[in-house]
Amino acid sequence: MKLLRLLLFPVVPIYYIITWLRNRLYDMGWKASTAFPFPVICVGNLSTGGTGKTPMIEYLVRLLKDDYKLATLSRGYGRATKGFRLAGAQDTAATMGDEPFQFYNKFKPELAVAVDGDRVRGINQLVLKVAPEVILLDDAFQHRRVKAGFNILLTTYHDLYVNDFVLPTGNLREPVSGAKRAQIIVVTKCPETLSEQERTGVVNLLKPQKQQQVFFSFITYAEHVYSENASLPLKTLRPFTLVTGIANPKPLLAFLKQAGLSFRHHAFKDHHVFSEQDVAGILEDSTCIVATEKDYMRLMQFEQLKDKLFYLPITVGFYEQTAFNNAIARFVSGD
Template identity: 35%
Template sequence: MILFKIIISPLSLIYWMLSSSRNALFKWGLLQQYKSRIPVISVGNLCMGGSGKTPHVALIIEHLTDYNKAVISRGYGRKNKVIIEANSQIHNTKDTGDEPMELLHKFEGSSFKMIIDGNRKNALRYLEMHKEKTDIVVLDDGFQHQYVKRDLNILLTDFSNPFYKDLILPIGGLREHRKGAERADMVIVTKCPKDITPAIENEIKKRISCYSSAKIFFTKISYEALINHHNNKTSIDSKKKYLLITSIANPNPIYEHLNENNIQFATKKYRDHHNFTKTQIQEVINISRQYDAIITTEKDWMRLKETELVNAVSLDILRLRMKMEFIYSKENLKFKDQITSLIK
C-alpha cells in the first residue's frame, strides 16, 4: 500500500496544483461569482463523501418552517441534465438523484422547492424569475462550486475522518487542499460520539483552527425509528434476523447502532449512489429468504422502491430514519438564529 501511494503521489500533486489554481482565480476575482438577491447557504465538505451533507441540509430546512425555501442540487448520477423543479408525482431518482428525492419526500409542499441543476447560477436565476418568492436557498454539496456567492458557507467534516488528517486525491479523499477550509464561515464536526469529551472537542478545535477561523459546532446521529413501506413506524425485534442493504459512503454508524441494540443482522453493501441492476435485485431477493425482514436507509429506499424488490418479497422492507442533532442544545439555538438572520 505504501509503495502504491508513492507511485500515485505525482497525481496528487497535479490535482493539488489544479484545485489550488482554480481557488486562486476565484480569490483574485479572475473567475466571477454570481451574487443572487436571495440569501444563499452552502453545505459541503472537502472530502469525497460520507460527512452527512443531506441530513445537515434537512436540519437547516427544519429550522425554516416559516419561510419559502429551496434546495439546489446537481442530482448526482441522474440521467437527465436539464433543470428540474422536482415533483415526486412525476419524477423518479433517474431524474433527480437519490438524495434530492429523499429531501423531496421529507419536505415536499407549497413552501419548499427542490431544484435539480448542475449549474447553480442557472438554478438561482430560475428561482429569482419565479412568480413565487423564495426567501432562502440551500446549496447541497456546494463548497467547491464557487461560481455562486454565498451568505453562509458551511463546511462539514466527519469526526472519524477529519479533513486535517486526510490527503488530496488520489492518495487520500480530499477534493482540495486542507487550506480550503479557510473559506468556511462555519465548520460542523459530524457523526460525533454521544459521549464526546471536552478534551477531545478542544483538540479538534485546535487542529481545525490551523486552517480556519470559523465557528465550530458538533453534531451526532440520532436514529428515530424504523418505517415500513406503509409509512408506519415499527419497532425492531432483537429475536429476528435482518438483512441490511446499504449503498452509502459510510455505513459503519448503522452497524454500531444495530450492534448496540443487540440486533442480529447481515450486510449487503454497495458503493455510494449505486444503481441496482436486475441481477443484483434478484440476488437480494434470493438472500432475503434467510431473514425475517430487510433494513435499508431512507436514501437507498428512494432507489430500491423503484425496483422489482418491493413486489417480489413478502418480507417487510424497513427504512431506518435518522437525523442530525447538535451535541449541545444551545448550539442548536445559535445555529437557527444565524440561519434565520440571513432572511431580510
C-alpha cells in the same frame, strides 16, 4: 485500491497545485463568482463524501421551513435527466437523484426541490419559478461560481480533513486551506458522549480562523423502520437484510451491532444504481429488508420488494444546538 492510491502519490502535488490555483483565481476575483440578494446557505465538505450532508440539509430544512419560503438545490448526482429540474409528482430518484428525491418525498409541499449542475442557472430558475426566500445548496462547497452568503463545512470526527491528502492518494477534493471559506465547521458523526476536553482537542487540530465557529454533531437513529404504509420496531427485526449504497456505512453497522441485532449486509458503492440482478440477490432468504433512506429512494421502484422493504431514518443532533441554530438564524434574518 489502497496500493493503487499509494502508487499515484506523485500525482498529488499536481492535483494540489491545480485546485489551489483555481481557488486563488476565485479569491482574487480573476474568476467570477455570483452573489445573490437573499440568503444562500451552502452545505459541503472538502472530502469526496460520507460526511453527512443529507441529514444536515434536512436539519436546516426543519429549522427554517416554518418561517421562510425554502428551496434546496443539488446537482442531482446519478440522475437520468439533464439541466434544471424542479421536483414534481411525476419525479423519481431516477429523474432527480436519490438525495433530492428524498428531500422532496419527505418535505413536500413545504419545500421546493430542484437540481441543476450549473448552480447559478439553478438559482436563477428557482427565483423565476418559486421565488424562495432562502436557498440551501447541497454539496456545493467547490462550486465557486456561486458566492454563497454562508458556508457550512462538514468533516467527520473519525476522519478529519486535516489528517487527509488531496486526490488521488487521499480523499480531499481541494487543499485543507479551502476550509477558510467556511463560516461554520461542523464535526459530524461524533460519539454522543464526547467530553468538552475532547472537543477542545479537535478544535486545536482544525485550527479554525478567528471568525469561524466549530460545532459538534452526532447521528441519532430512529427506533422504528418505515415503509410507505407501515412501521416496525427496529428491535423486533431478527434477522433481517441490510442494504447500503452510501459512502461510509461504518457508523450504521456499529449502531446495529451494538444494539445486538442480527442481519446480513449487502454493501454497494455510493449512489449505486440497483439492477434486477442486485434485487434478486438481496431477496435471497430475505423476509425483511432494511435500507438507508437514500437507498430506499432507489429501491422502492422494484415491485418485488413491496411489503419487504423498509428504511431506517436518521436525524442530526448538536452538542451546542442553541448556538448553532442562532448562528443560522442571524445570517438568514440579516442581523
